[in-house]
Amino acid sequence: MEIEIGRGKTARRAYGFDDVAIVPSRRTRDPRDVDITWSFQFHGKDYDFPLPVLASAMDGVVDPALAVAMGKLGALAVLNLEGIQTRYEDPGPQLDAIASFSKEEATRKMQEIYKEPVKPELITERVKEVKAGGVVAAASFTPQNVEKYVEYAIAGGIDILVIQGTVVSAEHKSSYEEPLDLNAFVRDLDVPCLIGGCCSYQGALHLMRAGAIGVLVGVGPGHACTTRRVLGIGVPQCTAIADASAARMRHLDETGVYAHVIADGGMRTGGDLAKAIACGADAVMIGSPLASAKEAPGRGYHWGMATFHPELPRGTRVYAGEKGTLEEILVGPARENDGMLNLIGGLRTSMATCGYENLKAFQKAEVMVAPSLQTEGKALQQSQGVGMGR
Numbered sequence: 001m002e003i004e005i006g007r008g009k010t011a012r013r014a015y016g017f018d019d020v021a022i023v024p025s026r027r028t029r030d031p032r033d034v035d036i037t038w039s040f041q042f043h044g045k046d047y048d049f050p051l052p053v054l055a056s057a058m059d060g061v062v063d064p065a066l067a068v069a070m071g072k073l074g075a076l077a078v079l080n081l082e083g084i085q086t087r088y089e090d091p092g093p094q095l096d097a098i099a100s101f102s103k104e105e106a107t108r109k110m111q112e113i114y115k116e117p118v119k120p121e122l123i124t125e126r127v128k129e130v131k132a133g134g135v136v137a138a139a140s141f142t143p144q145n146v147e148k149y150v151e152y153a154i155a156g157g158i159d160i161l162v163i164q165g166t167v168v169s170a171e172h173k174s175s176y177e178e179p180l181d182l183n184a185f186v187r188d189l190d191v192p193c194l195i196g197g198c199c200s201y202q203g204a205l206h207l208m209r210a211g212a213i214g215v216l217v218g219v220g221p222g223h224a225c226t227t228r229r230v231l232g233i234g235v236p237q238c239t240a241i242a243d244a245s246a247a248r249m250r251h252l253d254e255t256g257v258y259a260h261v262i263a264d265g266g267m268r269t270g271g272d273l274a275k276a277i278a279c280g281a282d283a284v285m286i287g288s289p290l291a292s293a294k295e296a297p298g299r300g301y302h303w304g305m306a307t308f309h310p311e312l313p314r315g316t317r318v319y320a321g322e323k324g325t326l327e328e329i330l331v332g333p334a335r336e337n338d339g340m341l342n343l344i345g346g347l348r349t350s351m352a353t354c355g356y357e358n359l360k361a362f363q364k365a366e367v368m369v370a371p372s373l374q375t376e377g378k379a380l381q382q383s384q385g386v387g388m389g390r
Contacts, residue, residue, distance in 0.1 A: 016221070019373075037050055054076045057079060058287050061291045062297070064129035065295065066293070079139040081153060084114075086122040097109070107307065127157060194215070198216070221236075241279040245280025270344070270346015274362075289323075296320075304316075
């Protein structure tokens with residue numbers, strides 16, 4: 001339904017995770033019978049992940065050691081190959097420095113740290129470190145630099161390439177330099193590509209048509225992102241995911257190829273993960289929940305890929321704290337009642353409670369606009385700052 005903004009402009013109403021609720025069906029199911037595997041095929045090779053979770057390509061979230069730990073738990077971590085890990089042979093002192101900055105000086109001083117150029121040989125080395133851990137190696141480049149650096153990632157043995165920016169399109173125009181021909185680049189690459197962000201039906205559809213095996217859906221929802229304020233752009237995640245899932249079905253009808261929708265950002269609880277899948281996502285990409293893992297490289301801090309932009313930063317360093325081990329955050333056990341630990345347990349139990357046996361079935365779940373979802377009957381929790389009042 002469109003709403004009149006003024007006589008010359010109408011707009012759709014859009015919804016985020018706090019605006020909707022999942023409606024249980026007529027059946028329930030044993031959580032142990034629920035299959036949450038995320039999988040895809042590329043050039044005849046199967047990629048299977050027991051947990052439908054990707055770790056965001058952010059320097060406070062993923063380093064090679066965490067990528068290996070994620071892989072061994074059955075998930076997938078994406079390493080930022082234009083970040084701290086490839087600018088410094090030993091990134092430890094820089095990560096220590098970032099954690100020590102006051103909030104007033106953090107952005108300016110991080111800009112100085114990120115002036116150090118990317119070293120191509122470190123791209124190869126970091127990918128090799130992940131591969132040496134015996135897990136799938138996924139890593140990201142921006143569209144501006146992927147052609148320049150991808151050969152070094154391939155030399156390291158990269159398994160999945162992520163092409164990621166605030167917004168990535170298949171039709172970038174420039175009168176100053178030759179833009180990346182995304183269609184040709186993806187077509188000629190013998191590595192599966194996840195591409196994003198996007199937040200619209202047309203944006204997602206064009207990335208799928210460019211050959212993406214999956215699209216990252218989310219512009220500005222991340223806990224460390226300020227894009228929505230700095231640029232004024234973005235779409236609340238539930239609507240963005242649902243629109244991208246509609247694009248996925250059109251692409252499937254046109255080509256017979258199933259392109260995956262990956263909800264990227266804005267989630268912090270198991271319930272949020274469940275809502276993302278129920279709105280149409282095949283998997284989720286999260287940052288700040290994993291930045292709070294003991295194993296995360298950010299020393300309890302989290303920042304986005306555009307936080308340190310030299311001219312127009314579109315992110316901030318936030319304190320995520322230390323909530324538990326990576327294993328506790330993903331698969332438990334949870335010792336708190338706020339949904340921020342055992343995220344997979346929350347997803348699995350939500351699916352079982354609603355009666356769905358796998359992710360594709362859960363995408364068909366009924367959802368409802370629920371403005372009072374977070375507050376109905378929760379006055380005591382809110383006044384006492386516990387549970388849903390945190």
